[in-house]
Amino acid sequence: MNVVLDCIPCYIKQSINTLAQTEITEDKAREIIHQTLSLFPHLDPQGTPAENSTIILRKVNELLGIKDPFHKAKKESNDLALKLLPQLKERIRQSTDPLFITLKIAVAGNIIDMGILKEFDVEGTIEEAMVKDFARDDYASFEQKLKGAREILILGDNSGEIAFDRLLAEQLLESGIKVTYAVKDRPILNDATMEDAAYVGMTEQVRVISNGSGFLGTILKDCSEEFKQAYKKADLVISKGQANYESLEGLGKEDRRLYFLLRAKCEIVAKNLGVQLGEMVFCCS
Structure with missing residues (x-):
């Protein structure tokens, strides 16, 4: 998915949301925004929104002198999600289709996106996800392919959300599927890293690997050999969130192992x- 003109305000919004995680003055924040604007003419118009956003956000972090501005917020979102797990596990246990419900819960967790949304209602979004259909729903084909699958790779997205992904991983394990979960190699926005995976207990359940990259989304050319091998070996790949969709959408047209699980949180992606803005998607391409 290539960038469009409307992506530019989003780069600025993500930068402002990053600055809001700190205690710098408004004058200093304005200065940092002005310094990043000089990068805009050099962004690749044929690149993906995820790639270009990362370039801007890295500059913001550099000017702040802070490696992970979202560190505190990520812990808070992880804690919030973990508190909800017992009741969600009970809902899954009572369901007639536990896997489908865990996919709904996992996509509801995708609302935790501090780069785009300043405020979000996780519990309300979960309840909404339970009663609404996927706007695009390829669950039937996924179920069919799952019968012959031995290994699944899940491409993680945000902190907080990763706790709900743990429920999905556990459900797949119960089906006899080997699960590998991939996180970012280093902090970018509130994307999940190995620290988040350990904090929510994902590392105790499945094999967790770094994708070797610090980009938003999954930029395969920037990923580690370990990740590339895991991607190649997987029978199915579940790609979580918008940035992963932005960076892998082109590949998904040919790779029928690849399923996108996300909530459309911007008009361009929708x-x-x-689909309509805000709708949930579980689709193969």
Whole structure:
């Protein structure tokens, strides 16, 4: 998915949301925004929104002198999600289709996106996800392919959300599927890293690997050999969130192992998916 003109305000919004995690003055924040604007003419117009956003955000972090501005917020979102797990596990236990419900819960967790949304209602979004259909729903084909699958790779997205992904990983394990979960190699926005995976107990359940990259999304050319091998070996791949969709959407047209699980949180992504803003998607391409 290539960038469009409307992506530019989002780069600025993500930068402002990053600055809001700190205690710098408004004058200093304004200065940092002005310094990042000089990068805009040099962004690749044929690149993906995830790639270009990362370039801007790295500059913001550099100017702040802070490696992970979202560190405190990520812990808070992890704690919030962990508190909800017992009741969600009970809901899964009572379901007639536990895997489908865990996919709904996992996509509801995708609302935890501090780069785009300043405020979000996780519990309300979960309840909404339970009663609403996927706007694009390829669950039937996924179920069919799952019968012959031995290994699944899940591409993680945000902190907090990763706790709900743990429920999905556990459900797949119960089906006899080997699960590998991939996180970012280093902090970018509130994306999940190995620290988050350990904090929510994901590392106790499945094999967790770094993708070797600090980009938003999954930029394969920037990923480690370990990740590339895991991607190649997987029978199915579940790609969580918008940035992963932005960076892998082109590949998904040919790779029928790849399923996108996300909530369309911007008009550009929604249009590309052919859905309405805010709708949930579980689709193969």
